[in-house]
Amino acid sequence: xxxxxxxxxxxxxxxxxxxxxxxxxxxxxxxxxxxxxxxxxxxxxxxxxxxxxxxxxxxxxxxxxxxxxxxxxxxxxxxxxxxxxxxxxxxxxxxxxxxxxxxxxxxxxxxxxxxxxxxxxxxxxxxxxxxxxxxxxxxxxxxxxxxxxxxxxxxxxxxxxxxxxxxxxxxxxxxxxxxxxxxxxxxxxxxxxxxxxxxxxxxxxxxxxxxxxxxxxxxxxxxxxxxxxxxxxxxxxxxxxxxxxxxxxxxxxxxxxxxxxxxxxxxxxxxxxxxxxxxxxxxxxxxxxxxxxxxxxxxxxxxxxxxxxxxxxxxxxxxxxxxxxxxxxxxxxxxxxxxxxxxxxxxxxxxxxxxxxxxxxxx
Amino acid sequence: xxxxxxxxxxxxxxxxxxxxxxxxxxxxxxxxxxxxxxxxxxxxxxxxxxxxxxxxxxxxxxxxxxxxxxxxxxxxxxxx
Numbered sequence: 001x002x003x004x005x006x007x008x009x010x011x012x013x014x015x016x017x018x019x020x021x022x023x024x025x026x027x028x029x030x031x032x033x034x035x036x037x038x039x040x041x042x043x044x045x046x047x048x049x050x051x052x053x054x055x056x057x058x059x060x061x062x063x064x065x066x067x068x069x070x071x072x073x074x075x076x077x078x079x080x081x082x083x084x085x086x087x088x089x090x091x092x093x094x095x096x097x098x099x100x101x102x103x104x105x106x107x108x109x110x111x112x113x114x115x116x117x118x119x120x121x122x123x124x125x126x127x128x129x130x131x132x133x134x135x136x137x138x139x140x141x142x143x144x145x146x147x148x149x150x151x152x153x154x155x156x157x158x159x160x161x162x163x164x165x166x167x168x169x170x171x172x173x174x175x176x177x178x179x180x181x182x183x184x185x186x187x188x189x190x191x192x193x194x195x196x197x198x199x200x201x202x203x204x205x206x207x208x209x210x211x212x213x214x215x216x217x218x219x220x221x222x223x224x225x226x227x228x229x230x231x232x233x234x235x236x237x238x239x240x241x242x243x244x245x246x247x248x249x250x251x252x253x254x255x256x257x258x259x260x261x262x263x264x265x266x267x268x269x270x271x272x273x274x275x276x277x278x279x280x281x282x283x284x285x286x287x288x289x290x291x292x293x294x295x296x297x298x299x300x301x302x303x304x305x306x307x308x309x310x311x312x313x314x315x316x317x318x319x320x321x322x323x324x325x326x327x328x329x330x331x332x333x334x335x336x337x338x339x340x341x342x343x344x345x346x347x348x349x350x351x352x353x354x355x356x357x358x359x360x361x362x363x
Numbered sequence: 364x365x366x367x368x369x370x371x372x373x374x375x376x377x378x379x380x381x382x383x384x385x386x387x388x389x390x391x392x393x394x395x396x397x398x399x400x401x402x403x404x405x406x407x408x409x410x411x412x413x414x415x416x417x418x419x420x421x422x423x424x425x426x427x428x429x430x431x432x433x434x435x436x437x438x439x440x441x442x443x
C-alpha cells in the first residue's frame with residue numbers, strides 16, 4: 001500500500017502543495033477575501049457566524065470550503081480503505097486546545113495556511129506570525145521529547161466515525177435549504193454578511209468543488225502545516241515542509257503574475273501591524289496545534305477519515321471562534337481586540353498546564 | 364542485539380515515529396513495530412529507509428482475535 005501511494009513521496013507532497021496553492025489563488029480571484037483564498041480558522045469562524053454562534057455581522061457565511069475539506073478527505077479515505085472509526089484520546093483536552101488555537105489565531109487573523117498565503121501576498125506581519133508559530137511548535141516539541149502524550153485512541157463503533165462527515169453533509173443541506181438572498185442578512189436560520197470579509201466569497205459550488213479536491217489530496221499526502229515545522233524540530237525531516245514551501249512559492253508566483261503582491265506591514269488585507277501580538281498569538285496557536293498533533297486543516301482531514309478526536313478539536317475551533325467574537329478577543333483589520341492580549345496569555349498558560357500534566361514517565 | 368518490539372497502535376502523529384526514532388539512529392539489527400494506521404506506516408517506513416534500514420511491511424487483519432497487538436493493521440519489520 002505504501003509503494004502505491006504517490007502522494008506519500010517527496011514529489012507527491014510537493015505536488016499537493018502546488019495544487020493547494022493554485023486552489024487558494026483561484027478562490028481568492030473568484031471572490032474570497034484578500035490573502036484568504038482558504039483559511040481554516042477564518043472559515044470556521046465565518047461558519048460559526050452563519051449559524052448564529054456569534055453575531056459579528058461582517059463574518060457570517062457558511063463557508064463551503066470547510067464542508068468540502070471534510071468530505072474530500074472522507075471520499076479519499078473510503079476509496080483507499082483508510083477510513084477507520086477511532087477516538088477516545090483525551091477528548092476534552094483536544095476540545096480545549098481547539099478553542100485556544102482558534103482564539104489565538106484570530107488575534108493574528110489567520111491559521112497557518114493563511115499565514116503562508118499572507119506572506120506570499122507580501123504581508124510582512126505574516127512573517128512575524130510564522131516565526132511565532134514555529135516558536136510555539138518548538139516549545140511543543142520539547143514536551144514531546146520528554147514523553148508528552150494525550151494517550152491512546154481506541155477503535156469505536158463505525159457510526160462514530162461517520163458522524164463528523166455527516167455533520168458536514170447537514171451543513172451543506174442547510175445551505176441549500178436557506179441559500180443566500182442578495183442584500184439580505186438572514187435566510188431562514190442562516191446568517192449572511194452583507195459587508196466585510198463574510199460577504200466576500202467565491203461562488204458556492206466552485207468553493208465546494210475546489211475544497212473537495214484539496215481535501216482528497218491532503219488526505220492522501222498527510223499535508224500538515226504544523227507537522228512541517230514539527231518534523232524539522234523533532235526529527236530533522238523536511239518532507240512535510242517541502243509541501244508547505246511549494247504552497248508558498250506557488251501563491252507567491254501567482255500573486256506576482258496576477259498583481260496580488262504588495263510588500264509591507266501597513267495596509268495589508270484583513271491584517272493589523274501589531275508585531276508583539278502577531279508573534280505571541282501565533283506562538284500560542286502553534287503550541288496548541290503541536291500539543292493536539294496537527295494544524296486545523298489536518299484536523300479536518302483526520303476527522304473526515306473517522307478520527308473523532310480530530311473532529312472534537314475542529315468543533316473546539318468552531319466554538320473558540322464564536323467565543324473570540326462574543327468576548328471581543330478577535331482582532332479587526334486595524335488593531336487587536338479589547339481582550340485579545342489577555343486571551344492570548346491565558347491560552348498560553350493553559351497550554352503549558354496541559355503540556356506539563358501529560359508527560360508520561362517511561363513513555 | 365535482542366530484537367525489539369514496539370507497539371505503536373492507538374497513538375497519533377508524531378508519537379508512533381517518536382517511539383521508533385531513537386532506535387533508528389542506533390545500530391540495532393532488528394526492530395518490529397505494530398501500527399494501526401496507514402499514515403504511521405508510511406512515516407516509519409520513510410524514516411527507516413532514510414536511515415538505511417530495510418523495511419518489510421505485512422498487513423494484518425485488525426479483527427482477527429489472534430492478533431496479539433490490538434487493532435494493529437501493519438507489522439513493520441526493520442532490519443539493518
